[in-house]
Amino acid sequence: MLRLRWLGVLCGFVLASSVQAETAEQIIKQALLSMQPDLPIESISASPMPNLYQVELKGGRLLYASADGEFLLQGNLFQLHNGQATNLTEQVEQKAIATQMNMIPMDEMVVFTGPETKTHVTVFTDTDCGYCQKLHSEVAELNKLGVEVRYLAFPRQGVGSHGYTTLTSIWCADDRLDAMNQAKARRDVPKKTCKNPVDKQYALGQAVGVQGTPTIILANGKMIPGYQPAKQLAAQALKAQP
Structure with a gap:
């Protein structure tokens, strides 16, 4: 029985290692493409907000997702500093659009x-x-x-x-x-x-x-x-x- 318990613990570690091997970016991409296979994803990266990832689509528009790919947001992300609100989503989208126009x-x-x-x-x-x-x-x-x-x-x-x-x-x-x-x-x-x-x-x-x-x-x-x-x-x- 003791050996079986250790075997179960070992299997648990192996499973955890395989999950960790997949990055948040990969998990989010798989979740989004399973929902919409033709979604034009350009890149996925960490957003300025902790534990939130930004998904850049073709054309420069952004979506936001949780690291486990379970939650998805569409809208503007603002950063509040010294009583001022900065639209971070708009900044990223504008930069992407400007790049495309200049190309x-x-x-x-x-x-x-x-x-x-x-x-x-x-x-x-x-x-x-x-x-x-x-x-x-x-x-x-x-x-x-x-x-x-x-x-x-x-x-x-x-x-x-x-x-x-x-x-x-x-x-x-x-x-x-x-x-x-x-x-x-x-x-x-x-x-x-x-x-x-x-x-x-x-x-x-x-x-x-x-x-x-x-x-x-x-x-x-x-x-x-x-x-x-x-x-x-x-x-x-x-x-x-x-």
Whole structure:
């Protein structure tokens, strides 16, 4: 009987060792993928809050999980210090979004720049969007204020829509700037097809959380949903530090 007791204790140690061999990151990943096999997990790491892990998804958005993978949180994590609240979730998400925007080759965007560029904004746009047209009418003013405008395609009605066809024609035009100007002035753009990044940019917009147009992203990754007057937008853009 004594030997059997020691054998049971030994088995317990072996089991505990195998559990410890799996890191919290592995446990959390297995738990999440068992729930949703196609969940686009980019990384899992310890969060600033003890015993809480942050799960970064493709597109930069965050989830939080307990070390055993049993509890999952979606929302903002704030740090309170000296009476001030800092949104740690927003900081991480913005940094990830800024990194993704900066990885897009300039020749895959439609870029309006001025004589003296001090910063830039990246704009997910749809040619059929009234507020996108209003924003575009102020691009020249933004350029004069030192803000470069980089357009990405985001056809709100999806692939195959009128906006999708127009955006494809713009990206395939010999002169993209002129084609964009024509489309934003509600003039017809000659239909044209070619190898283009419209689908890829549309998918990227969905991944980073774009829900409407225009969606403006500052150089530091901060997302501004909707139209902003040129002077107001320029003031925010010039303050944004990558």
